[in-house]
Amino acid sequence: MNLYNYASQTPVLPAIPPLMRDIIGVVVISTFLLLIAIVLIWLMRKVIARMQKRIGPNRVGGRYGLLQPVADVMKLLTKEQITPAGADRWAYELAPILIVVASLIVWAVMPFAPGLIGVDLNIGLFYIMAVSSVSVVTFLLAGWGSNNKYALLGAFRAVAQLVSYEVPFILAMLVPILLARSMSTVSIIEDQTVPYLFVVPLAALIFFISALAETGTTPFDLLEAESEIIAGFHIEYSGMKFAMFFLAEFLGALFMSALFSTLFLGGWNIPIINLIISLFGGQPIDLAAMGIAGTIIGLFVFLAKTFLIYFVFLWIRATWPRVRVDQILSLNWKVLVPISLVLILVVAILDKMIPEGTTELVRAGLFLASNVLIIFVALEIMRRSARRQRMEVAGMETVDSGTHEITEAAAAD
């Protein structure tokens, strides 16, 4: 069941042709998201201000500065549109449009509540991976089209970071896919009797870190890095075009939060409450079978989880410093990718080894134990490698042998 079927079942809407239904569905979801972006802007400014011991917006629109985003948008709309000299017009004008389109179309497979989904594709998560990898192109368009060296540097950084963090991002998504045996977002939600956060916490952690990098949030905001390359790929954009990059960033962060809550927290479902109920011998609550009430409760649960994760995003954004370029890439290729490959292997083998009749809680416990084991082994390996590096640095200082190569050769001997 999808949104259109749902809408056509309600008596308010008369029978409408399928194409019309599709267009209405697209308009409704897009408008909803663009409206939510207003809340996101206000939330970000207010939460980050509070964390940094400031008050934040407090003048426009009453006590809490609720109308601040409206004032922001008014300011952006009245600004002059400046096109840099020598810009590649096609690339320059298309980039802000395409980036917003890319950040909107991924929501098509996001289940907001039972029955409230754009379209339940059987390749839902694969669709998300494909669209998010294509959206990298928009950064190149913006960076190249602006005819600015900082913009181009920002675009290079963006592509290097986004393309490499796609690898752990997809690998971490494969773990819930393995457990649920489906790439459909709805099936993954319905399969979670225990939220996957408590089954495969390592996958959730890797997913979260790479989601931070994919959205370019601190500590991975190298693509913007105001102090190094000013603003990166969108430096030459002004007014509303600039705002569209920010809109895409907000929607991207919210989408990652929503995806995290879908994959690892059970989305609109209430697995923890159901577990407690079934522990006391009661009948678990099936929101999907409750009709309109289930939809409303499900939407509320989904938004609560999503905004909780979004709050963690803001928390990290407000408090963490930026990492270096080499650190960002070595964290990815030397830590996240190997760990996630091992994790997939372990989860796949364990999934086959656990006998059929085992209860969900025992299964979850076994997966959890394997995850904790992998975390310990990985931390031990990292500790040793870091220790060796420190020894090398210390050796280089005492011997004072000049170049790094010699010390490395000595260490190899």
Next chain:
Amino acid sequence: MVEQILFVLLAIITLGSALFVVTDRNLFHAALALMVSFAGVAGIYITLDAGFLAMAQLLVYIGAISILIIFAIMMTRRLMQAVEMPFNSQRWLGLFGAVITFVVLAVVIGRYWPIAPSADTFLASIPAVDPEVMSGSVARLGVSFVNPDAYVIPFEVASVLLLAALVGAIVVAWPKVEDKS
């Protein structure tokens, strides 16, 4: 009816941008047009109910190959002046390849013409796909990749090829070790 209109639109987009790729003198624009062409092919896959294939097309051809091409252009050409002649010394070789491909395609398609069983008119509706077949298609695709009776050998050969390319890339990028003696 809708499918045919969609197909014609997608075909125009695909072929038009492909033509743009080979005629435009700005290499960066040509690379962008190549992406549009790839996206058009993905759209045709979607109209054929081959969602997985369409997404793989987007992921591999636009998400990876096109970005690689753009990177190569950005790294090797002068910034914003990437204006080239669309023809170079390999033009006759290219023409030869194009003609061979066209002949092969024409022979293969001609042998199976008409392709659709009910292709009476151009605007006849395409036969609907069994939803039962659609729902398990991804799982069956995965199983046939590792099934000895199906595609396990091509799949593994492709994996080995990719691994070799990966190792080769690392070897090429490896910093030269100075001879210390």
